[in-house]
Amino acid sequence: MKGRIATTIVVGALIFFAGYAALFLAPDEKTMHVIQRIFYFHVPSWIAMFIAFSIVFIANIAYLATRKSNWDCLGVSAAEVGVVCCTIGLATGPLWARPVWGIWWTWDARLTTTFILWLLYISYLLLRGLLDDPEKKATLSAVFGIFAFLDVPLVYVSNRLWRTQHPQPVILGGNGSGLDPTMGKVLLLCVIAVIGVMIIVLFDRYRLERLRHEFEELRLEVETRDLTPASILGKEST
Amino acid sequence: MRFLRQTLAIAAKDLRSEIRGKEAVNAAFSFALVILLLFSFAFDPTAAESRRYGPGLLWIAFLFAGSLMLNPSFAREQSNDTLDALRMAPISPFAILSAKMLANFIFMSLVELVLVPVFGVLYNVSLSGVAGRLILVLVLGTIGLTVTGTVFSAISSHARMRELLLPLLLLPILTPLLIAAVEATASLLVDQPELDRTWVALLAGFDILFLTASWLLCDYLIEE
Numbered sequence: 001m002k003g004r005i006a007t008t009i010v011v012g013a014l015i016f017f018a019g020y021a022a023l024f025l026a027p028d029e030k031t032m033h034v035i036q037r038i039f040y041f042h043v044p045s046w047i048a049m050f051i052a053f054s055i056v057f058i059a060n061i062a063y064l065a066t067r068k069s070n071w072d073c074l075g076v077s078a079a080e081v082g083v084v085c086c087t088i089g090l091a092t093g094p095l096w097a098r099p100v101w102g103i104w105w106t107w108d109a110r111l112t113t114t115f116i117l118w119l120l121y122i123s124y125l126l127l128r129g130l131l132d133d134p135e136k137k138a139t140l141s142a143v144f145g146i147f148a149f150l151d152v153p154l155v156y157v158s159n160r161l162w163r164t165q166h167p168q169p170v171i172l173g174g175n176g177s178g179l180d181p182t183m184g185k186v187l188l189l190c191v192i193a194v195i196g197v198m199i200i201v202l203f204d205r206y207r208l209e210r211l212r213h214e215f216e217e218l219r220l221e222v223e224t225r226d227l228t229p230a231s232i233l234g235k236e237s238t
Numbered sequence: 239m240r241f242l243r244q245t246l247a248i249a250a251k252d253l254r255s256e257i258r259g260k261e262a263v264n265a266a267f268s269f270a271l272v273i274l275l276l277f278s279f280a281f282d283p284t285a286a287e288s289r290r291y292g293p294g295l296l297w298i299a300f301l302f303a304g305s306l307m308l309n310p311s312f313a314r315e316q317s318n319d320t321l322d323a324l325r326m327a328p329i330s331p332f333a334i335l336s337a338k339m340l341a342n343f344i345f346m347s348l349v350e351l352v353l354v355p356v357f358g359v360l361y362n363v364s365l366s367g368v369a370g371r372l373i374l375v376l377v378l379g380t381i382g383l384t385v386t387g388t389v390f391s392a393i394s395s396h397a398r399m400r401e402l403l404l405p406l407l408l409l410p411i412l413t414p415l416l417i418a419a420v421e422a423t424a425s426l427l428v429d430q431p432e433l434d435r436t437w438v439a440l441l442a443g444f445d446i447l448f449l450t451a452s453w454l455l456c457d458y459l460i461e462e
Contacts, residue, residue, distance in 0.1 A: 154414035
Protein backbone atom coordinates (compact mmCIF):
# COMPACT_ATOMS: atom_id res chain seq x y z
CA MET A 1 0.00 0.00 0.00
CA LYS A 2 2.81 2.38 0.95
CA GLY A 3 4.63 1.52 -2.26
CA ARG A 4 1.53 2.30 -4.27
CA ILE A 5 1.08 5.71 -2.70
CA ALA A 6 4.76 6.47 -3.26
CA THR A 7 4.66 5.45 -6.93
CA THR A 8 1.46 7.44 -7.47
CA ILE A 9 3.12 10.53 -6.00
CA VAL A 10 6.25 10.03 -8.10
CA VAL A 11 4.29 9.49 -11.32
CA GLY A 12 1.96 12.39 -10.48
CA ALA A 13 4.95 14.70 -10.05
CA LEU A 14 6.47 13.32 -13.24
CA ILE A 15 3.36 13.97 -15.36
CA PHE A 16 3.07 17.45 -13.85
CA PHE A 17 6.68 18.23 -14.71
CA ALA A 18 6.23 16.68 -18.17
CA GLY A 19 3.32 19.04 -18.81
CA TYR A 20 5.44 21.97 -17.69
CA ALA A 21 8.36 20.90 -19.85
CA ALA A 22 6.16 20.40 -22.90
CA LEU A 23 4.62 23.86 -22.51
CA PHE A 24 7.60 25.95 -21.41
CA LEU A 25 10.94 24.15 -21.74
CA ALA A 26 10.63 22.69 -25.24
CA PRO A 27 11.65 25.08 -28.04
CA ASP A 28 9.08 26.48 -30.43
CA GLU A 29 8.67 24.54 -33.66
CA LYS A 30 9.69 26.47 -36.79
CA THR A 31 6.47 26.27 -38.81
CA MET A 32 3.78 24.99 -36.46
CA HIS A 33 4.71 27.10 -33.38
CA VAL A 34 2.71 26.48 -30.23
CA ILE A 35 0.32 24.01 -31.87
CA GLN A 36 3.13 21.51 -32.20
CA ARG A 37 3.31 21.11 -28.41
CA ILE A 38 0.34 18.76 -28.49
CA PHE A 39 2.90 16.35 -29.97
CA TYR A 40 4.31 15.77 -26.47
CA PHE A 41 1.08 14.10 -25.44
CA HIS A 42 -0.12 12.78 -28.77
CA VAL A 43 2.90 10.56 -29.41
CA PRO A 44 3.27 9.22 -25.83
CA SER A 45 -0.40 8.22 -25.76
CA TRP A 46 0.13 6.19 -28.94
CA ILE A 47 3.16 4.50 -27.43
CA ALA A 48 1.20 3.74 -24.26
CA MET A 49 -1.68 2.40 -26.35
CA PHE A 50 0.66 0.15 -28.28
CA ILE A 51 2.13 -1.22 -25.03
CA ALA A 52 -1.35 -1.76 -23.57
CA PHE A 53 -2.63 -3.67 -26.62
CA SER A 54 0.53 -5.76 -26.72
CA ILE A 55 -0.13 -6.67 -23.08
CA VAL A 56 -3.67 -7.71 -24.09
CA PHE A 57 -2.26 -9.98 -26.79
CA ILE A 58 0.29 -11.55 -24.44
CA ALA A 59 -2.33 -11.96 -21.71
CA ASN A 60 -4.73 -13.63 -24.17
CA ILE A 61 -2.14 -16.17 -25.26
CA ALA A 62 -1.01 -16.75 -21.69
CA TYR A 63 -4.60 -17.30 -20.58
CA LEU A 64 -5.24 -19.92 -23.26
CA ALA A 65 -1.95 -21.63 -22.39
CA THR A 66 -2.35 -21.65 -18.59
CA ARG A 67 -6.10 -21.12 -17.91
CA LYS A 68 -5.24 -18.89 -14.96
CA SER A 69 -7.88 -16.22 -14.38
CA ASN A 70 -5.15 -13.67 -13.52
CA TRP A 71 -4.26 -13.47 -17.20
CA ASP A 72 -7.84 -12.87 -18.15
CA CYS A 73 -8.06 -10.05 -15.60
CA LEU A 74 -4.85 -8.55 -16.99
CA GLY A 75 -6.21 -8.82 -20.52
CA VAL A 76 -9.43 -6.92 -19.85
CA SER A 77 -7.64 -4.29 -17.72
CA ALA A 78 -5.05 -3.63 -20.42
CA ALA A 79 -7.75 -3.50 -23.10
CA GLU A 80 -9.65 -0.82 -21.18
CA VAL A 81 -6.50 1.22 -20.55
CA GLY A 82 -5.51 0.81 -24.20
CA VAL A 83 -8.90 2.05 -25.37
CA VAL A 84 -8.52 5.12 -23.14
CA CYS A 85 -5.01 5.85 -24.52
CA CYS A 86 -6.35 5.30 -28.03
CA THR A 87 -9.19 7.74 -27.39
CA ILE A 88 -6.70 10.36 -26.16
CA GLY A 89 -4.65 9.85 -29.31
CA LEU A 90 -7.71 10.03 -31.55
CA ALA A 91 -8.87 13.20 -29.80
CA THR A 92 -5.53 15.05 -29.79
CA GLY A 93 -4.77 14.07 -33.41
CA PRO A 94 -7.58 16.08 -35.07
CA LEU A 95 -6.90 19.04 -32.74
CA TRP A 96 -3.38 19.11 -34.13
CA ALA A 97 -4.33 18.27 -37.70
CA ARG A 98 -6.94 21.01 -38.12
CA PRO A 99 -4.56 24.02 -37.89
CA VAL A 100 -1.62 22.24 -39.54
CA TRP A 101 -3.15 20.16 -42.34
CA GLY A 102 -6.34 22.21 -42.58
CA ILE A 103 -8.55 19.19 -41.98
CA TRP A 104 -9.76 17.38 -38.87
CA TRP A 105 -9.40 13.90 -40.20
CA THR A 106 -7.85 12.13 -43.14
CA TRP A 107 -8.24 8.50 -44.19
CA ASP A 108 -4.54 7.82 -44.03
CA ALA A 109 -2.99 4.46 -43.16
CA ARG A 110 -2.04 5.19 -39.57
CA LEU A 111 -5.21 7.08 -38.74
CA THR A 112 -7.46 4.45 -40.26
CA THR A 113 -5.53 1.63 -38.60
CA THR A 114 -5.87 3.23 -35.18
CA PHE A 115 -9.53 3.91 -35.74
CA ILE A 116 -10.10 0.24 -36.59
CA LEU A 117 -7.90 -0.80 -33.67
CA TRP A 118 -10.11 1.30 -31.41
CA LEU A 119 -13.26 -0.35 -32.83
CA LEU A 120 -11.73 -3.83 -32.49
CA TYR A 121 -10.93 -3.41 -28.80
CA ILE A 122 -14.31 -1.84 -28.12
CA SER A 123 -15.82 -4.96 -29.70
CA TYR A 124 -13.56 -7.02 -27.44
CA LEU A 125 -14.94 -5.23 -24.37
CA LEU A 126 -18.51 -5.49 -25.70
CA LEU A 127 -18.10 -9.20 -26.32
CA ARG A 128 -16.96 -9.66 -22.73
CA GLY A 129 -20.03 -7.82 -21.52
CA LEU A 130 -22.35 -10.10 -23.47
CA LEU A 131 -20.84 -13.43 -22.37
CA ASP A 132 -22.22 -14.59 -19.04
CA ASP A 133 -20.32 -17.73 -18.18
CA PRO A 134 -16.96 -16.56 -16.73
CA GLU A 135 -14.96 -19.43 -18.22
CA LYS A 136 -16.49 -18.95 -21.68
CA LYS A 137 -16.01 -15.21 -21.39
CA ALA A 138 -12.30 -15.59 -20.73
CA THR A 139 -11.66 -18.23 -23.40
CA LEU A 140 -13.70 -16.80 -26.24
CA SER A 141 -12.64 -13.21 -25.70
CA ALA A 142 -9.01 -14.39 -25.65
CA VAL A 143 -9.54 -16.04 -29.06
CA PHE A 144 -11.14 -12.86 -30.36
CA GLY A 145 -8.33 -10.74 -28.93
CA ILE A 146 -5.72 -12.84 -30.75
CA PHE A 147 -7.63 -12.53 -34.02
CA ALA A 148 -7.96 -8.78 -33.55
CA PHE A 149 -4.25 -8.33 -32.89
CA LEU A 150 -3.31 -10.45 -35.92
CA ASP A 151 -5.54 -8.25 -38.04
CA VAL A 152 -3.67 -5.04 -37.21
CA PRO A 153 -0.65 -5.51 -39.55
CA LEU A 154 -3.03 -6.42 -42.38
CA VAL A 155 -5.13 -3.32 -41.78
CA TYR A 156 -1.98 -1.22 -41.79
CA VAL A 157 -0.51 -2.76 -44.95
CA SER A 158 -3.79 -2.54 -46.85
CA ASN A 159 -4.27 1.11 -45.96
CA ARG A 160 -0.63 1.88 -46.62
CA LEU A 161 -0.94 0.51 -50.14
CA TRP A 162 -4.14 2.41 -50.58
CA ARG A 163 -3.57 6.00 -49.47
CA THR A 164 -1.44 7.93 -47.03
CA GLN A 165 -1.04 11.50 -45.76
CA HIS A 166 0.32 11.26 -42.22
CA PRO A 167 3.92 12.52 -42.01
CA GLN A 168 6.73 10.00 -42.29
CA PRO A 169 8.01 8.99 -38.88
CA VAL A 170 10.08 11.94 -37.61
CA ILE A 171 12.14 9.80 -35.26
CA LEU A 172 14.12 7.02 -36.95
CA GLY A 173 12.59 8.17 -40.22
CA GLY A 174 15.79 7.99 -42.26
CA ASN A 175 17.96 10.86 -43.56
CA GLY A 176 16.91 14.43 -42.85
CA SER A 177 14.56 13.44 -40.06
CA GLY A 178 15.20 14.06 -36.41
CA LEU A 179 14.23 16.22 -33.49
CA ASP A 180 15.92 19.14 -31.80
CA PRO A 181 17.83 17.63 -28.83
CA THR A 182 15.72 19.53 -26.27
CA MET A 183 12.54 18.40 -28.00
CA GLY A 184 13.82 14.83 -27.87
CA LYS A 185 14.48 15.08 -24.13
CA VAL A 186 11.06 16.58 -23.40
CA LEU A 187 9.42 13.90 -25.54
CA LEU A 188 11.29 11.18 -23.67
CA LEU A 189 10.16 12.67 -20.36
CA CYS A 190 6.55 12.81 -21.58
CA VAL A 191 6.69 9.21 -22.84
CA ILE A 192 7.99 8.00 -19.49
CA ALA A 193 5.39 10.01 -17.58
CA VAL A 194 2.45 8.83 -19.69
CA ILE A 195 3.59 5.22 -19.55
CA GLY A 196 3.92 5.65 -15.77
CA VAL A 197 0.33 6.85 -15.55
CA MET A 198 -0.79 4.00 -17.79
CA ILE A 199 0.93 1.42 -15.61
CA ILE A 200 -0.58 2.82 -12.41
CA VAL A 201 -4.07 2.86 -13.91
CA LEU A 202 -3.54 -0.62 -15.33
CA PHE A 203 -2.38 -1.89 -11.96
CA ASP A 204 -5.39 -0.44 -10.16
CA ARG A 205 -7.78 -1.73 -12.79
CA TYR A 206 -6.19 -5.16 -12.48
CA ARG A 207 -6.69 -5.18 -8.72
CA LEU A 208 -10.32 -4.18 -9.20
CA GLU A 209 -10.84 -6.97 -11.73
CA ARG A 210 -9.28 -9.51 -9.35
CA LEU A 211 -11.65 -8.39 -6.60
CA ARG A 212 -14.60 -8.58 -8.96
CA HIS A 213 -13.54 -12.05 -10.01
CA GLU A 214 -13.22 -13.18 -6.41
CA PHE A 215 -16.62 -11.71 -5.62
CA GLU A 216 -18.19 -13.58 -8.55
CA GLU A 217 -16.65 -16.84 -7.36
CA LEU A 218 -17.95 -16.34 -3.83
CA ARG A 219 -21.38 -15.40 -5.13
CA LEU A 220 -21.54 -18.56 -7.24
CA GLU A 221 -20.48 -20.60 -4.24
CA VAL A 222 -23.24 -19.09 -2.10
CA GLU A 223 -25.82 -19.58 -4.83
CA THR A 224 -25.04 -23.27 -5.17
CA ARG A 225 -25.56 -23.80 -1.45
CA ASP A 226 -29.04 -24.66 -0.32
CA LEU A 227 -30.02 -21.84 2.01
CA THR A 228 -33.79 -22.28 2.22
CA PRO A 229 -35.11 -22.12 5.79
CA ALA A 230 -36.45 -25.68 5.53
CA SER A 231 -33.05 -27.15 4.73
CA ILE A 232 -31.36 -25.19 7.52
CA LEU A 233 -34.04 -26.19 10.02
CA GLY A 234 -33.89 -29.74 8.74
CA LYS A 235 -30.18 -29.87 9.41
CA GLU A 236 -30.67 -28.54 12.91
CA SER A 237 -33.25 -31.16 13.80
CA THR A 238 -31.06 -34.08 12.69
CA MET B 239 -8.06 -38.90 -44.94
CA ARG B 240 -10.06 -39.44 -41.78
CA PHE B 241 -10.10 -35.71 -41.23
CA LEU B 242 -11.40 -35.11 -44.75
CA ARG B 243 -14.14 -37.72 -44.35
CA GLN B 244 -15.28 -36.22 -41.04
CA THR B 245 -15.27 -32.72 -42.48
CA LEU B 246 -17.28 -33.74 -45.52
CA ALA B 247 -19.79 -35.68 -43.42
CA ILE B 248 -20.52 -32.70 -41.15
CA ALA B 249 -20.58 -30.26 -44.05
CA ALA B 250 -23.02 -32.54 -45.87
CA LYS B 251 -25.23 -32.55 -42.77
CA ASP B 252 -25.24 -28.74 -42.71
CA LEU B 253 -25.97 -28.57 -46.42
CA ARG B 254 -28.82 -31.05 -46.05
CA SER B 255 -30.45 -29.11 -43.25
CA GLU B 256 -30.02 -25.88 -45.21
CA ILE B 257 -31.55 -27.42 -48.36
CA ARG B 258 -34.54 -28.49 -46.28
CA GLY B 259 -34.93 -25.19 -44.46
CA LYS B 260 -33.44 -22.77 -47.02
CA GLU B 261 -33.39 -20.11 -44.31
CA ALA B 262 -29.86 -18.73 -44.33
CA VAL B 263 -29.27 -18.62 -48.09
CA ASN B 264 -32.67 -17.10 -48.86
CA ALA B 265 -32.34 -14.47 -46.17
CA ALA B 266 -28.79 -13.57 -47.18
CA PHE B 267 -29.71 -13.36 -50.84
CA SER B 268 -32.74 -11.14 -50.26
CA PHE B 269 -30.79 -8.94 -47.90
CA ALA B 270 -27.95 -8.45 -50.39
CA LEU B 271 -30.50 -7.67 -53.10
CA VAL B 272 -32.10 -5.04 -50.89
CA ILE B 273 -28.69 -3.44 -50.33
CA LEU B 274 -28.00 -3.36 -54.08
CA LEU B 275 -31.39 -1.75 -54.63
CA LEU B 276 -30.87 0.83 -51.89
CA PHE B 277 -27.47 1.79 -53.28
CA SER B 278 -29.08 2.47 -56.65
CA PHE B 279 -31.07 5.22 -54.90
CA ALA B 280 -28.12 6.50 -52.88
CA PHE B 281 -25.80 6.74 -55.92
CA ASP B 282 -26.62 7.39 -59.53
CA PRO B 283 -26.17 4.01 -61.22
CA THR B 284 -25.13 5.17 -64.66
CA ALA B 285 -22.47 3.02 -66.26
CA ALA B 286 -19.46 5.26 -65.55
CA GLU B 287 -20.49 5.91 -61.94
CA SER B 288 -21.33 2.29 -61.28
CA ARG B 289 -17.88 1.22 -62.43
CA ARG B 290 -16.46 3.50 -59.76
CA TYR B 291 -18.78 2.56 -56.91
CA GLY B 292 -19.80 -0.87 -58.14
CA PRO B 293 -17.06 -3.02 -56.61
CA GLY B 294 -17.46 -1.30 -53.25
CA LEU B 295 -21.18 -1.77 -52.99
CA LEU B 296 -20.99 -5.33 -54.29
CA TRP B 297 -18.57 -6.27 -51.52
CA ILE B 298 -20.46 -4.31 -48.88
CA ALA B 299 -23.55 -6.29 -49.89
CA PHE B 300 -21.61 -9.58 -49.58
CA LEU B 301 -20.11 -8.65 -46.23
CA PHE B 302 -23.45 -7.61 -44.74
CA ALA B 303 -25.21 -10.64 -46.16
CA GLY B 304 -22.41 -12.86 -44.90
CA SER B 305 -22.50 -11.45 -41.37
CA LEU B 306 -26.24 -12.12 -41.38
CA MET B 307 -26.01 -15.61 -42.81
CA LEU B 308 -23.14 -16.90 -40.69
CA ASN B 309 -25.07 -16.43 -37.49
CA PRO B 310 -27.14 -19.65 -37.53
CA SER B 311 -24.03 -21.71 -38.34
CA PHE B 312 -23.35 -22.48 -34.69
CA ALA B 313 -26.56 -21.09 -33.22
CA ARG B 314 -28.61 -23.83 -34.88
CA GLU B 315 -26.55 -26.47 -33.07
CA GLN B 316 -27.58 -24.99 -29.77
CA SER B 317 -31.34 -25.42 -29.76
CA ASN B 318 -31.00 -29.21 -29.45
CA ASP B 319 -27.50 -29.26 -27.93
CA THR B 320 -26.25 -31.02 -31.04
CA LEU B 321 -22.84 -29.39 -30.75
CA ASP B 322 -22.29 -31.45 -27.59
CA ALA B 323 -23.10 -34.56 -29.60
CA LEU B 324 -20.60 -33.60 -32.26
CA ARG B 325 -18.01 -32.92 -29.59
CA MET B 326 -18.56 -36.28 -27.95
CA ALA B 327 -18.07 -38.11 -31.22
CA PRO B 328 -14.45 -39.04 -32.00
CA ILE B 329 -14.02 -36.07 -34.33
CA SER B 330 -11.19 -33.56 -34.20
CA PRO B 331 -12.42 -30.05 -33.30
CA PHE B 332 -10.85 -28.62 -36.42
CA ALA B 333 -12.91 -31.04 -38.52
CA ILE B 334 -16.09 -29.56 -36.99
CA LEU B 335 -14.88 -26.03 -37.58
CA SER B 336 -13.66 -26.60 -41.11
CA ALA B 337 -16.89 -28.42 -41.99
CA LYS B 338 -18.81 -25.35 -40.89
CA MET B 339 -16.43 -23.18 -42.90
CA LEU B 340 -16.91 -25.36 -45.96
CA ALA B 341 -20.70 -25.31 -45.65
CA ASN B 342 -20.73 -21.53 -45.18
CA PHE B 343 -18.39 -21.13 -48.12
CA ILE B 344 -20.81 -23.08 -50.31
CA PHE B 345 -23.81 -21.04 -49.06
CA MET B 346 -22.02 -17.78 -49.65
CA SER B 347 -20.84 -18.87 -53.10
CA LEU B 348 -24.42 -19.73 -54.04
CA VAL B 349 -25.55 -16.25 -53.01
CA GLU B 350 -22.71 -14.67 -55.00
CA LEU B 351 -23.34 -16.87 -58.01
CA VAL B 352 -26.80 -15.33 -58.36
CA LEU B 353 -25.99 -11.87 -57.12
CA VAL B 354 -23.00 -11.05 -59.35
CA PRO B 355 -24.95 -11.42 -62.64
CA VAL B 356 -27.85 -9.51 -61.09
CA PHE B 357 -25.40 -6.78 -60.17
CA GLY B 358 -24.04 -6.76 -63.72
CA VAL B 359 -27.54 -6.36 -65.12
CA LEU B 360 -28.83 -3.77 -62.68
CA TYR B 361 -25.73 -1.58 -62.80
CA ASN B 362 -24.98 -2.15 -66.46
CA VAL B 363 -21.48 -3.53 -65.89
CA SER B 364 -20.13 -6.07 -68.36
CA LEU B 365 -18.51 -8.99 -66.54
CA SER B 366 -18.26 -11.62 -69.27
CA GLY B 367 -14.69 -10.78 -70.35
CA VAL B 368 -13.23 -11.05 -66.87
CA ALA B 369 -15.29 -13.94 -65.47
CA GLY B 370 -12.33 -16.20 -64.67
CA ARG B 371 -10.31 -13.55 -62.85
CA LEU B 372 -13.41 -12.26 -61.08
CA ILE B 373 -14.13 -15.76 -59.80
CA LEU B 374 -10.59 -15.95 -58.39
CA VAL B 375 -11.15 -12.68 -56.47
CA LEU B 376 -14.60 -13.81 -55.31
CA VAL B 377 -13.29 -17.17 -54.11
CA LEU B 378 -10.38 -15.65 -52.19
CA GLY B 379 -12.61 -12.99 -50.64
CA THR B 380 -15.29 -15.49 -49.72
CA ILE B 381 -12.75 -17.81 -48.06
CA GLY B 382 -11.60 -14.94 -45.86
CA LEU B 383 -15.16 -13.96 -45.04
CA THR B 384 -16.29 -17.48 -44.17
CA VAL B 385 -13.15 -18.43 -42.20
CA THR B 386 -13.30 -15.43 -39.86
CA GLY B 387 -17.09 -15.41 -39.92
CA THR B 388 -17.38 -19.05 -38.85
CA VAL B 389 -14.91 -18.56 -36.01
CA PHE B 390 -16.79 -15.49 -34.79
CA SER B 391 -20.09 -17.27 -35.18
CA ALA B 392 -18.74 -19.90 -32.79
CA ILE B 393 -17.76 -17.11 -30.39
CA SER B 394 -20.97 -15.09 -30.62
CA SER B 395 -23.25 -18.14 -30.38
CA HIS B 396 -22.52 -18.21 -26.63
CA ALA B 397 -23.32 -14.54 -26.10
CA ARG B 398 -26.47 -12.59 -25.51
CA MET B 399 -27.69 -10.49 -28.46
CA ARG B 400 -25.65 -12.68 -30.80
CA GLU B 401 -27.38 -11.45 -33.98
CA LEU B 402 -26.14 -7.95 -33.24
CA LEU B 403 -22.78 -9.01 -31.90
CA LEU B 404 -21.57 -10.99 -34.92
CA PRO B 405 -21.49 -8.06 -37.41
CA LEU B 406 -19.92 -5.94 -34.69
CA LEU B 407 -17.07 -8.42 -34.21
CA LEU B 408 -16.74 -9.39 -37.84
CA LEU B 409 -16.92 -6.19 -39.87
CA PRO B 410 -13.93 -4.32 -38.33
CA ILE B 411 -11.74 -7.42 -38.74
CA LEU B 412 -12.75 -7.66 -42.38
CA THR B 413 -11.58 -4.16 -43.36
CA PRO B 414 -8.31 -5.31 -44.99
CA LEU B 415 -10.28 -7.96 -46.85
CA LEU B 416 -12.82 -5.38 -47.99
CA ILE B 417 -10.15 -2.98 -49.25
CA ALA B 418 -8.25 -5.72 -51.08
CA ALA B 419 -11.36 -7.33 -52.58
CA VAL B 420 -12.81 -3.99 -53.71
CA GLU B 421 -9.53 -2.86 -55.27
CA ALA B 422 -8.98 -6.20 -57.00
CA THR B 423 -12.55 -6.17 -58.33
CA ALA B 424 -12.20 -2.54 -59.40
CA SER B 425 -9.06 -3.40 -61.37
CA LEU B 426 -11.25 -5.81 -63.39
CA LEU B 427 -14.06 -3.36 -64.15
CA VAL B 428 -12.02 -0.66 -65.90
CA ASP B 429 -11.71 -0.38 -69.68
CA GLN B 430 -8.45 -2.33 -69.88
CA PRO B 431 -8.99 -4.91 -67.15
CA GLU B 432 -5.84 -6.23 -65.56
CA LEU B 433 -5.92 -8.10 -62.26
CA ASP B 434 -3.96 -6.26 -59.59
CA ARG B 435 -1.63 -8.90 -58.12
CA THR B 436 -0.87 -6.95 -54.93
CA TRP B 437 -4.46 -7.12 -53.78
CA VAL B 438 -4.81 -10.77 -54.72
CA ALA B 439 -1.70 -11.48 -52.65
CA LEU B 440 -3.17 -9.55 -49.72
CA LEU B 441 -6.44 -11.52 -49.99
CA ALA B 442 -4.51 -14.80 -50.06
CA GLY B 443 -2.42 -13.63 -47.09
CA PHE B 444 -5.58 -12.79 -45.12
CA ASP B 445 -7.02 -16.24 -45.85
CA ILE B 446 -3.84 -18.09 -44.90
CA LEU B 447 -3.26 -16.08 -41.72
CA PHE B 448 -6.75 -16.56 -40.31
CA LEU B 449 -7.07 -20.16 -41.46
CA THR B 450 -3.84 -20.93 -39.58
CA ALA B 451 -5.02 -18.99 -36.54
CA SER B 452 -8.32 -20.85 -36.46
CA TRP B 453 -6.50 -24.17 -36.83
CA LEU B 454 -4.32 -23.27 -33.83
CA LEU B 455 -7.20 -21.97 -31.70
CA CYS B 456 -10.05 -24.32 -32.66
CA ASP B 457 -9.65 -26.45 -29.52
CA TYR B 458 -10.66 -23.45 -27.43
CA LEU B 459 -13.58 -22.56 -29.70
CA ILE B 460 -15.24 -25.97 -29.74
CA GLU B 461 -14.55 -27.03 -26.17
CA GLU B 462 -17.23 -27.46 -23.53
